[in-house]
Amino acid sequence: MSDTHSPSAAAGAADEHSIEDVRKHVRTYLIIGAALMAGTLLTVWASLINFGSREINIAIALLIACVKGFLVAGFFMHLISEKKMIYSVLVFTVFFFVALMFLTLWSMAHGNVIQIR
Numbered sequence: 001m002s003d004t005h006s007p008s009a010a011a012g013a014a015d016e017h018s019i020e021d022v023r024k025h026v027r028t029y030l031i032i033g034a035a036l037m038a039g040t041l042l043t044v045w046a047s048l049i050n051f052g053s054r055e056i057n058i059a060i061a062l063l064i065a066c067v068k069g070f071l072v073a074g075f076f077m078h079l080i081s082e083k084k085m086i087y088s089v090l091v092f093t094v095f096f097f098v099a100l101m102f103l104t105l106w107s108m109a110h111g112n113v114i115q116i117r
Contacts, residue, residue: 032075039068055105062101 043064051057074080079090 028075032071035071036068039064039071043068058105 043061046057046060046064049057051060073090079086
């Protein structure tokens with residue numbers, strides 16, 4: 001009867017990742033975390049600026065949110081190294097998100113058929 005929890009099996013699993021690999025991943029996570037903090041500060045700063053219209057303010061806020069979402073999904077969820085199927089699902093998600101945002105903004109426009117009572 002083999003024991004998969006033996007010290008030799010644990011030592012073999014520990015050798016899979018060298019200390020340099022771990023440091024590289026930690027450094028990447030710290031850089032992405034700093035970028036997300038900077039993105040949050042940018043979001044707060046952009047919310048205090050009037051860019052001329054509500055639609056432009058929303059578009060800028062969504063652009064910042066999309067970049068931050070890409071960083072989270074790409075690095076923390078490890079989608080940056082995934083296969084073709086994951087990317088196709090992600091593309092469809094982005095397509096439908098943009099379509100729903102367009103429909104929402106279109107339905108709120110003045111003079112729209114939905115707005116006429």
